[in-house]
Amino acid sequence: MKIVSIHEDTLPISSTMRNAWVDFSMMDVSIIAVVSDVIRDGKPLVGYGFNSNGRYSAGDILRRRVIPRLMAADPADILREDGSNFSPEQIWDVVMQNEKPGGHGERSVAVGVLDMALFDLVAKIEDKPLYRYLSDRYGDGSPDEDVFVYAAGGYYAPGKGLVELQDEMKKFLDLGYTVAKMKIGGASLAEDLRRIEAAMEVVGGGQNLAVDVNGRFDLDTALAYAEAISPYDLFWYEEVGDPLDYQLQASLGERYPHRMATGENLFSLPDARNLLRYGGMRPELDILQFDPVLGYGLVEYLRIQEILPDYGWSPRSCIPHGGHQFALHIAAALKLGGNESYPGEFFPTGGFADGAVVQGGRTSPTNAPGIGFEPKAAFYKHLRALHI
Numbered sequence: 001m002k003i004v005s006i007h008e009d010t011l012p013i014s015s016t017m018r019n020a021w022v023d024f025s026m027m028d029v030s031i032i033a034v035v036s037d038v039i040r041d042g043k044p045l046v047g048y049g050f051n052s053n054g055r056y057s058a059g060d061i062l063r064r065r066v067i068p069r070l071m072a073a074d075p076a077d078i079l080r081e082d083g084s085n086f087s088p089e090q091i092w093d094v095v096m097q098n099e100k101p102g103g104h105g106e107r108s109v110a111v112g113v114l115d116m117a118l119f120d121l122v123a124k125i126e127d128k129p130l131y132r133y134l135s136d137r138y139g140d141g142s143p144d145e146d147v148f149v150y151a152a153g154g155y156y157a158p159g160k161g162l163v164e165l166q167d168e169m170k171k172f173l174d175l176g177y178t179v180a181k182m183k184i185g186g187a188s189l190a191e192d193l194r195r196i197e198a199a200m201e202v203v204g205g206g207q208n209l210a211v212d213v214n215g216r217f218d219l220d221t222a223l224a225y226a227e228a229i230s231p232y233d234l235f236w237y238e239e240v241g242d243p244l245d246y247q248l249q250a251s252l253g254e255r256y257p258h259r260m261a262t263g264e265n266l267f268s269l270p271d272a273r274n275l276l277r278y279g280g281m282r283p284e285l286d287i288l289q290f291d292p293v294l295g296y297g298l299v300e301y302l303r304i305q306e307i308l309p310d311y312g313w314s315p316r317s318c319i320p321h322g323g324h325q326f327a328l329h330i331a332a333a334l335k336l337g338g339n340e341s342y343p344g345e346f347f348p349t350g351g352f353a354d355g356a357v358v359q360g361g362r363t364s365p366t367n368a369p370g371i372g373f374e375p376k377a378a379f380y381k382h383l384r385a386l387h388i
């Protein structure tokens with residue numbers, strides 16, 4: 001069993017929206033196809049991956065370091081001991097040769113793109129949907145049948161006023177979501193409060209609405225907003241300060257009695273552990289949003305899962321960032337607390353498989369083998385074009 005070829009490209013997912021830091025006019029993702037010599041129905045099995053949503057493509061690192069290391073590896077070193085399948089864990093060690101620790105930057109994204117494709121391939125070789133494969137190998141063999149998902153959106157955009165924001169929130173409810181998320185921190189406090197109140201009016205109150213600052217605030221601004229939004233009792237207050245400012249997070253936690261969520265821009269086990277050690281996050285209340293792609297893939301995410309109990313955390317407190325099908329499978333298999341969803345953003349990578357139904361704020365991964373990119377037509381045509 002071997003990897004025959006790896007194909008990589010960059011796909012634009014640009015749009016006119018913005019959060020408190022980033023306008024998405026130049027946003028793109030890396031996409032990858034890993035072609036194996038395993039033949040099924042007359043065709044080679046291929047694993048596909050992409051780098052989640054919201055961080056830029058990492059093609060240079062893939063082309064210059066990650067892919068060459070994998071292609072140069074002895075085929076025996078990248079298989080499980082019994083030779084029955086590829087080992088994403090061993091491949092992780094191969095592609096991380098000669099890399100210093102720390103300073104994870106875009107390297108963790110490049111490794112995550114490959115890792116997603118490997119898990120897609122490995123599950124296809126076992127002819128199982130990914131959540132079943134993961135549950136059998138890393139979980140308890142009985143995955144959750146469905147997963148809590150919330151609709152992320154509420155971006156700032158040209159010409160988007162309160163009415164348009166309310167229409168967007170209404171659309172989320174019509175699609176079957178019960179909780180929506182919106183951006184704050186990109187306008188004045190007074191304007192953001194008007195936006196929050198307008199959204200709450202539609203979604204049914206603060207417990208159905210999360211707000212996301214994308215790391216924009218210093219401590220004073222974080223606390224001023226905290227005081228102003230406290231009476232709303234929001235679903236959560238997300239990524240309020242710089243992702244690596246654990247002291248800010250801890251100070252906020254001392255003053256803000258409602259749920260906080262963060263972690264989408266922590267890209268490694270040591271960074272995640274530092275959040276648990278020093279970030280003042282409260283295991284009985286708060287939510288951890290590490291993205292299983294951006295942070296060196298599922299291999300590293302599993303290492304993070306392993307240390308959670310040491311700090312009093314349960315997998316149910318994890319709701320990954322990214323709104324991708326990969327994390328949906330992981331959430332079902334590892335019994336996480338839920339998954340993000342982008343019903344209206346990041347075309348064509350956002351959203352789940354075509355025809356996926358959300359009901360009462362819950363959905364299920366597809367039963368196609370692997371991740372199920374094939375039944376996501378508008379995206380799959382780009383993945384397939386990588387190697388055809």
Ligand SMILES: O=C([O-])CC(=O)C(=O)O
Nearest residue numbers: 019054152212214321322
């Ligand atoms: O706006 C973004 O980059 C995405 C984001 O923070 C989220 O989904 O929580």
Ligand SMILES: [Mg+2]
Nearest residue numbers: 212238239264
């Ligand atoms: Mg966020």
